[in-house]
Amino acid sequence: MAEQVKYVLEENEMPKAWYNIQADLPKPLPPVLHPGTHKPVGPDDLAPLFPPDLIMQEVTQERYIEIPPEVQQVYKIWRPSPLYRARALEKALGTPAKIYYKYEGVSPTGSHKPNTAVPQAYYNKKAGTKKLSTETGAGQWGSSLAFAGSCFGLEVEVFQVKVSYETKPYRSIFMKTFGAQCYPSPSDRTEVGKKILEKDPACTGSLGIAISEAVESCMKSEVPTKYALGSVLNHVLMHQTIIGQEAISQLEKAGDYPDVLVGCTGGGSNFAGMCFPFIGQKFRGEAKKSFRVVAVEPAACPSLTKGKYTYDFGDTGHMTPLIKCHTLGHPFIPPPDHAGGLRYHAMAPLISHLKELGELEAVAYRQTECFEAGILFAKHEGILPAPEANHAVKGAIEEALRCKREGKSEVILFNLCGHGNFDMAAYDKFNQGAMKDSDFNEEDMALALAATPKIAE
Numbered sequence: 001m002a003e004q005v006k007y008v009l010e011e012n013e014m015p016k017a018w019y020n021i022q023a024d025l026p027k028p029l030p031p032v033l034h035p036g037t038h039k040p041v042g043p044d045d046l047a048p049l050f051p052p053d054l055i056m057q058e059v060t061q062e063r064y065i066e067i068p069p070e071v072q073q074v075y076k077i078w079r080p081s082p083l084y085r086a087r088a089l090e091k092a093l094g095t096p097a098k099i100y101y102k103y104e105g106v107s108p109t110g111s112h113k114p115n116t117a118v119p120q121a122y123y124n125k126k127a128g129t130k131k132l133s134t135e136t137g138a139g140q141w142g143s144s145l146a147f148a149g150s151c152f153g154l155e156v157e158v159f160q161v162k163v164s165y166e167t168k169p170y171r172s173i174f175m176k177t178f179g180a181q182c183y184p185s186p187s188d189r190t191e192v193g194k195k196i197l198e199k200d201p202a203c204t205g206s207l208g209i210a211i212s213e214a215v216e217s218c219m220k221s222e223v224p225t226k227y228a229l230g231s232v233l234n235h236v237l238m239h240q241t242i243i244g245q246e247a248i249s250q251l252e253k254a255g256d257y258p259d260v261l262v263g264c265t266g267g268g269s270n271f272a273g274m275c276f277p278f279i280g281q282k283f284r285g286e287a288k289k290s291f292r293v294v295a296v297e298p299a300a301c302p303s304l305t306k307g308k309y310t311y312d313f314g315d316t317g318h319m320t321p322l323i324k325c326h327t328l329g330h331p332f333i334p335p336p337d338h339a340g341g342l343r344y345h346a347m348a349p350l351i352s353h354l355k356e357l358g359e360l361e362a363v364a365y366r367q368t369e370c371f372e373a374g375i376l377f378a379k380h381e382g383i384l385p386a387p388e389a390n391h392a393v394k395g396a397i398e399e400a401l402r403c404k405r406e407g408k409s410e411v412i413l414f415n416l417c418g419h420g421n422f423d424m425a426a427y428d429k430f431n432q433g434a435m436k437d438s439d440f441n442e443e444d445m446a447l448a449l450a451a452t453p454k455i456a457e
């Protein structure tokens with residue numbers, strides 16, 4: 001008999017509020033600090049960068065924030081997103097585990113990023129912003145903000161990490177088609193970019209550098225401009241919680257509850273989006289059973305597994321406030337890696353905090369083993385994952401193989417946060433055996449960590 005594969009929700013079952021884990025944390029999040037005074041930042045410090053609603057969402061302790069009807073309307077283009085049971089992959093692995101994945105690649109831009117791009121554009125429009133400036137790694141976030149800007153009539157300017165700009169030309173064409181400007185970073189459009197290029201004309205860029213350029217460009221703009229960030233910040237992670245809330249309802253329909261949650265982590269937003277609603281249930285004593293939470297990161301940029309938990313800048317050029325996070329040091333430039341969206345020196349404060357509280361585990365895998373896992377998944381499930389998502393696939397397969405060794409039929413849930421249909425250059429390289437695993441250099445990290453600010457705590 002044919003078995004059920006897809007668990008879908010009706011449009012009217014889509015969650016009407018985002019979940020804010022800050023309301024349920026057993027210990028509050030360390031404050032964001034002003035880089036000059038080392039005192040907690042206030043709303044006035046953030047006002048040049050973000051509109052009032054998003055500043056409020058960054059600090060609120062309310063458990064739920066209503067999703068504005070205008071945002072719900074746009075979400076309905078692709079939400080609720082499907083939950084799949086990876087039955088074919090389970091069979092191929094010969095595992096007694098049940099593998100479920102939430103698929104965010106059904107969004108207009110192919111990943112989870114529009115879940116926050118759309119509300120960020122909406123709140124900016126509401127506040128009178130005319131233009132948004134941002135960075136992007138692989139181009140998923142830049143594409144999503146370009147789409148969101150076109151939904152609400154905002155100009156969008158994107159600084160894309162140069163190595164991705166060059167290896168993935170279709171992403172910048174996508175952004176430009178939606179009316180956005182897209183520049184390779186480091187660029188000569190900002191002082192930060194010019195200084196970096198002077199020192200290293202061949203610099204391949206990093207998310208830290210692109211953030212500095214986007215913030216500088218925002219501050220210098222002559223039209224009312226704000227900055228938008230695709231990950232890391234509390235409000236961004238909160239917007240993504242629609243993923244996990246939907247997954248809870250879908251798993252209920254399947255009659256299951258996870259033993260293990262797996263997600264890939266760059267700045268942490270897709271991982272948080274899937275896991276926080278479950279972790280919240282645990283904090284409130286409402287979880288149906290105990291579960292593990294596993295963050296998977298690239299071995300080439302291992303902020304959670306190798307980084308130091310300390311205050312650091314969110315960018316290379318010292319334009320941002322100081323956040324308490326697991327960091328490789330803000331000057332650290334990760335080696336070029338095909339999972340461009342995971343090339344970030346630091347981790348979201350909320351995820352770092354939960355790691356310190358022992359609420360999640362972290363593992364790091366090399367990119368070639370992640371591509372192998374992604375291709376195995378694609379051959380059985382039919383979806384070619386984004387290189388970032390391959391890390392989550394690898395993590396889930398490792399858990400399924402552990403279940404096989406231990407003879408356990410655990411329920412594994414992972415977030416397939418995007419498809420890889422724009423990533424053919426990377427798959428081509430892999431297929432030709434030309435993909436190399438970059439080594440993580442501990443000395444580079446030590447040097448970069450020496451530059452983190454000294455805060456009296």
Ligand SMILES: Cc1ncc(COP(=O)(O)O)c(C=O)c1O
Binds near residue numbers: 140271341389
């Ligand atoms: C498909 C995809 N997955 C994951 C990430 C990493 O970001 P985050 O950790 O915020 O989900 C990115 C970032 O660009 C991405 O494009």
